[in-house]
Structure formats: C-alpha cells, structure tokens
Amino acid sequence: MKNLFFAGLLLTFAACNSNKPVSSAEAQAFIDTYTEEYVKLYMASSEAQWASNTKIIEGDSTNAKEVERTGEAYAAFTGSKENIEKAQGFLKNRSKLSALQEKQLDKILYYAANNPQTVAGLVKARIKAENSQTEKLFGFDFKVDGRSVTANDIDNVLRDETDLVRRLKVWEASKEVGVGLKPGLLNLRELRNQTVQALGYKNYFDYQVSDYGMSSNEMMALIQKINQELRPLYRELHTYARYELAQKYNVKEVPEYLPAHWLPNRWGQDWSSMITVKGMDLDSVLKTKSAEYIVKDGEDFYKSLGFDALPASFWQKSSLYPAPAGANYKKNNHASAWHMDLQDDVRSLMSVEPNAEWYETANHELGHVYYYMAYTNKDVPPLLREGANRAYHEAMGSLMGLASVQKPFLENKGIIPAGAQSDEIQALLKEALNYAVFIPFSAGTMTEFEKSLYADNLPAGQINAKWWELAKKYQGIVPPTERGENFADAASKTHINDDAAQYYDYALSFVILFQLHDHIAKNILKQDPKATNYYGNKEVGKFLKDIMAPGASKDWKAVLKEKTGSELSARPMLNYFEPLMQWLKEQNKGRTYTLAEKI
Numbered sequence: 155m156k157n158l159f160f161a162g163l164l165l166t167f168a169a170c171n172s173n174k175p176v177s178s179a180e181a182q183a184f185i186d187t188y189t190e191e192y193v194k195l196y197m198a199s200s201e202a203q204w205a206s207n208t209k210i211i212e213g214d215s216t217n218a219k220e221v222e223r224t225g226e227a228y229a230a231f232t233g234s235k236e237n238i239e240k241a242q243g244f245l246k247n248r249s250k251l252s253a254l255q256e257k258q259l260d261k262i263l264y265y266a267a268n269n270p271q272t273v274a275g276l277v278k279a280r281i282k283a284e285n286s287q288t289e290k291l292f293g294f295d296f297k298v299d300g301r302s303v304t305a306n307d308i309d310n311v312l313r314d315e316t317d318l319v320r321r322l323k324v325w326e327a328s329k330e331v332g333v334g335l336k337p338g339l340l341n342l343r344e345l346r347n348q349t350v351q352a353l354g355y356k357n358y359f360d361y362q363v364s365d366y367g368m369s370s371n372e373m374m375a376l377i378q379k380i381n382q383e384l385r386p387l388y389r390e391l392h393t394y395a396r397y398e399l400a401q402k403y404n405v406k407e408v409p410e411y412l413p414a415h416w417l418p419n420r421w422g423q424d425w426s427s428m429i430t431v432k433g434m435d436l437d438s439v440l441k442t443k444s445a446e447y448i449v450k451d452g453e454d455f456y457k458s459l460g461f462d463a464l465p466a467s468f469w470q471k472s473s474l475y476p477a478p479a480g481a482n483y484k485k486n487n488h489a490s491a492w493h494m495d496l497q498d499d500v501r502s503l504m505s506v507e508p509n510a511e512w513y514e515t516a517n518h519e520l521g522h523v524y525y526y527m528a529y530t531n532k533d534v535p536p537l538l539r540e541g542a543n544r545a546y547h548e549a550m551g552s553l554m555g556l557a558s559v560q561k562p563f564l565e566n567k568g569i570i571p572a573g574a575q576s577d578e579i580q581a582l583l584k585e586a587l588n589y590a591v592f593i594p595f596s597a598g599t600m601t602e603f604e605k606s607l608y609a610d611n612l613p614a615g616q617i618n619a620k621w622w623e624l625a626k627k628y629q630g631i632v633p634p635t636e637r638g639e640n641f642a643d644a645a646s647k648t649h650i651n652d653d654a655a656q657y658y659d660y661a662l663s664f665v666i667l668f669q670l671h672d673h674i675a676k677n678i679l680k681q682d683p684k685a686t687n688y689y690g691n692k693e694v695g696k697f698l699k700d701i702m703a704p705g706a707s708k709d710w711k712a713v714l715k716e717k718t719g720s721e722l723s724a725r726p727m728l729n730y731f732e733p734l735m736q737w738l739k740e741q742n743k744g745r746t747y748t749l750a751e752k753i
C-alpha cells in the first residue's frame with residue numbers, strides 16, 4: 155500500500171517538490187508547528203462531534219452546523235497541499251530523520267489522504283453526509299406495537315424473551331432503522347472511496363487497512379486464516395445452539411440454519427446470554443446494583459492494578475447513562491471512548507444499565523480511556539497518541555472484560571460466594587458463545603461485506619442479499635423471513651455507518667487479547683488461563699502499561715513479539731477452548747451438522 159500511496163503523491167505533487175536538503179531540525183520544526191495547529195483543530199472537531207452524539211434533537215441543526223464547520227477546518231488543514239508537500243519532502247530523505255519523526259510524518263500523510271484539499275468539495279460533502287448518517291442512526295425512534303422503545307429495551311427482550319412471535323416483532327423493529335440509512339450508505343461509499351482515491355489509495359477499505367502497514371490482500375488473508383482456525387469450534391457451537399434453542403423455544407423441527415431472531419443479540423455476534431452458569435450468575439447479581447456501580451467497579455479494577463483514578467473531568471464530562479425517559483433528545487446508543495484534546499480530557503459515551511453486558515462494555519471502554527491516559531506522556535508526541543495499532547486499542551478493555559468474569563476474580567470481589575460450586579464447562583461454554591462466536595461475524599460477515607462494498611463495488615441492488623449471503627456462509631444465520639432490497643440490515647450496525655471499513659480490528663483484538671491473557675496467566679500470575687484473578691496485581695498492571703505507554707511510537711508486531719514472545723497467533727485462543735471442543739462433540743453426537751467444515 156505504501157508504494158501505491160507514494161506513487162499517487164508523486165504524480166499529484168511532483169511539480170511542486172522542493173529539492174532543498176532536509177535536516178532533522180527542519181523536519182522537527184515542521185512537525186511542531188503542524189502539531190500545535192492539529193491539536194487545536196482536533197479539539198474543536200471533537201467537541202462538536204461530542205455534542206452531536208450526546209444530544210440529538212430532531213429538527214435542530216445547531217450541532218450539525220458545528221460539526222461541519224469544525225470538520226471542514228480540520229480537513230482543510232490536514233489535507234492542505236502545503237502540509238502534504240512538506241511532509242512528503244522530508245520523507246524523501248528518511249535516513250536523515252529519527253524513527254519518531256518518520257512515524258509522525260507518515261501519520262501526517264495518512265491524515266491528509268482522508269481529506270485532500272485537491273478534492274475539497276468531496277471532503278466537505280463527506281463530512282456533512284457522515285454526520286447526517288450518524289444523526290439518522292441514533293436519532294431513530296424504534297417502535298414496537300406503535301410504542302417507542304430504546305436500543306437497551308430491544309436488547310433486553312432479545313436476551314430474555316422466549317415467545318418467538320414477540321422476538322420476531324422486536325427483531326424486525328430493530329432492523330427498521332436500516333431502511334432510511336441505505337441511500338446515505340451508498341452515498342458515503344462513493345464519497346469515502348473518492349476522497350482517498352485522490353491521493354492514490356485504491357478505495358476506502360484499502361486506506362483503512364493501510365494503517366496496519368498492510369495491503370488489503372494481506373489483511374484478508376490474515377483474517378481468513380483466523381476465521382478458518384476458529385471454524386471447527388464455531389461449527390460445534392452452531393450445531394449445539396440450533397438444537398438447544400429449538401428446545402428452548404419449543405420448536406420440534408431443528409432448523410438447518412439459525413433464524414436471526416432466535417439469537418440473543420441483534421446481529422448474532424454474541425450469544426453468551428444463552429447460558430446462565432449456576433453458582434456464577436453475574437447478571438442477576440449485577441441487576442441488584444446501580445448503573446453507577448458498574449462504571450465505578452470497572453475503575454476499581456484498573457486502580458487495583460496500579461492505574462490512576464480517572465480524572466474528575468471524566469466523571470463531569472462523560473455521558474455514561476441512558477437519556478432520561480421523556481427527554482427531548484436522543485443520544486448515540488453505542489458505547490465509545492473519546493480522547494478529546496489528545497491530553498487529559500478523556501470521556502466515555504455509554505448508556506449503562508446494571509447487567510452483565512454493560513459490565514463487560516464498561517470494562518472495554520475504560521480500556522480505551524486508560525490507554526489514552528497511558529500514552530499521554532512526554533515521550534509520545536500527540537500525533538502518535540494512538541494504539542500500537544487499532545486492534546490493540548480494542549484489545550485492552552476486552553481483556554479486562556474477560557478477566558473480570560473469571561471465577562477466582564468474582565469470588566475475590568465478593569460478587570459470588572467463595573467456594574461456590576459451579577460447572578467449569580458451562581463457564582467455558584458461556585465464554586465461547588461470546589469470544590468464539592464473534593469471530594465469524596467480525597472476520598467474516600462484517601469484514602467481507604465492507605470489502606465488497608468499498609473494494610468490489612457491490613451493486614446497490616444487492617446490498618441486503620449480500621449481507622444475508624455472508625451471514626449464512628460465515629455465521630450460519632438466516633433471516634426469519636424474506637428480507638428484500640427495501641431493507642438494508644447491514645446498516646442497522648453502528649460501525650457500517652460511522653466506523654467504516656475497520657471491523658477486522660475487533661477480530662484481531664480478540665486474538666491479541668487471548669495472547670496477552672495467556673502470557674499474563676502463565677508467566678505473571680502462574681495461574682490457569684481459565685481461572686485467573688488479576689485483581690490487585692501490580693505486575694499485571696505494569697505489563698499492560700508497558701504496552702500502552704508508547705502508543706503508536708513502536709511497531710505493533712515488534713510489541714507483540716517483545717511482550718509475549720510470539721507473533722500474532724490464534725493458538726492461545728484455540729488452546730483456551732480446547733476442553734470445550736471435546737465436550738461439544740460429545741453433546742452433538744447424532745446431531746446433524748449443517749455448516750461446511752471449511753469456509
């Protein structure tokens with residue numbers, strides 16, 4: 155990708171390159187000036203986006219105008235011809251630059267490619283279209299039987315309801331939002347592709363993948379390998395779930411593929427709430443707590459490892475709980491974390507309710523926040539205040555989420571009584587229904603769909619057909635009824651709209667998290683990876699901080715090798731679930747498998 159990128163740049167700007175000799179001091183002066191302006195514009199744009207995501211008022215365009223104004227200013231600067239030429243000029247003499255300077259200049263060009271001034275009109279249209287898509291997605295009023303319901307309400311029904319008629323109704327209601335998002339998505343596909351093409355990327359998928367220093371083909375090969383390695387386990391889980399759910403819903407004939415409305419999640423990406431482990435019923439304990447407890451308890455876990463308390467501004471400025479009933483505004487209902495100024499203003503946007511799913515999500519978001527805090531230090535310049543790669547950023551909090559549901563941890567915290575009997579296989583099954591079930595969704599359905607959309611020019615008339623073709627192939631999930639092209643079920647998923655072409659981040663993050671967890675359990679705690687207690691262990695905290703503190707100033711592959719001794723590998727994840735594999739095969743004896751063994 156890099157080659158293509160520079161080929162494009164040279165073509166566009168060859169005539170303007172200065173031949174002045176460059177020095178590291180000159181490069182540094184440029185980086186410093188750029189950074190000062192960059193941080194200002196980034197802050198202004200973050201504030202506008204924060205307002206636009208936390209207070210969506212129908213018919214009020216105040217936020218939209220601010221998002222456009224600040225977004226355009228940010229784009230004009232980052233994509234300016236002058237900044238591109240300068241960065242490119244310095245990079246012609248890489249040997250004269252320090253590694254840190256080289257990385258920052260590469261970042262400057264990476265940001266530029268999303269906002270080239272040469273296509274300012276397209277960039278402007280994209281900023282407007284992106285904000286309008288987000289407002290439509292999160293301003294949407296879900297309705298069941300004519301009554302407004304929230305995303306949390308929908309999720310609660312899909313988790314607990316056993317009446318299939320009611321489940322179908324709620325599942326269908328959850329997909330209605332996609333209908334109005336389809337034109338916007340098609341428009342954004344064009345705008346996103348065209349903006350990055352102006353600086354030589356093949357398409358927006360290619361652009362996003364290049365942040366890993368990889369080509370799209372390399373990323374697809376990696377992702378497919380992971381998917382294939384997890385396939386035997388997923389195939390057992392899929393077979394098991396078809397039979398168990400048929401029994402749960404009192405359906406005599408076991409379906410070949412899982413009807414989407416049978417699953418306890420809108421996209422079938424996490425089935426863990428299918429199982430309640432006796433003696434470790436975290437969900438019912440958490441339901442007796444407050445939403446505030448969930449977030450505070452997450453912070454307490456991080457603090458026990460030696461992380462600082464969250465700054466007072468986090469509690470003042472975050473938007474952690476659902477909008478009050480009857481509020482005249484809606485808010486983004488998907489969890490996120492924000493580094494507002496690339497300094498100390500860290501926030502999270504959530505709609506926490508006291509249950510196991512939000513407990514996991516709160517841990518996840520705090521992982522982002524503690525990552526921000528760790529790399530906000532004098533050795534990491536603002537332009538490199540990012541994860542070692544995007545997947546690391548996702549992995550940290552998810553790792554803590556995994557650690558926080560293991561039995562010894564829960565016993566230690568007094569969430570479950572010490573010494574309570576519980577079935578280890580059931581606990582492992584519950585985890586697999588979360589972590590293993592997620593892989594075909596993230597590495598399969600989502601990634602393949604977005605690749606098809608951005609890189610392979612998926613025709614507008616095949617958007618929904620493609621989505622369901624992939625859901626069937628990878629997840630073994632089918633729609634409950636015919637879903638024609640009047641629907642755009644993919645667009646009901648947040649990331650398809652506002653975090654485009656990046657969902658492989660999450661698949662990779664799960665692989666990384668099991669690698670880190672395996673290392674922590676075996677080499678630091680000397681505990682069984684399936685039964686750990688991280689709580690209070692400062693050495694674990696140090697291990698995590700050492701990964702987080704350098705941000706993007708270190709190469710992500712080198713970090714993994716240095717910290718775990720191995721390359722990226724799904725082995726630790728597979729080993730973790732190995733005992734479950736045997737058990738599932740036993741359970742599934744005599745049952746019909748419908749998923750192909752190989753993808």
Ligand code: X8Z
Nearest residue numbers: 488489490491515518519660
């Ligand atoms: O989107 C998220 C985070 C964003 S910071 C809450 N996750 C993925 C999803 O919900 O689809 C976490 C894991 C998967």
Ligand code: ZN
Nearest residue numbers: 518522547548
């Ligand atoms: Zn995240």
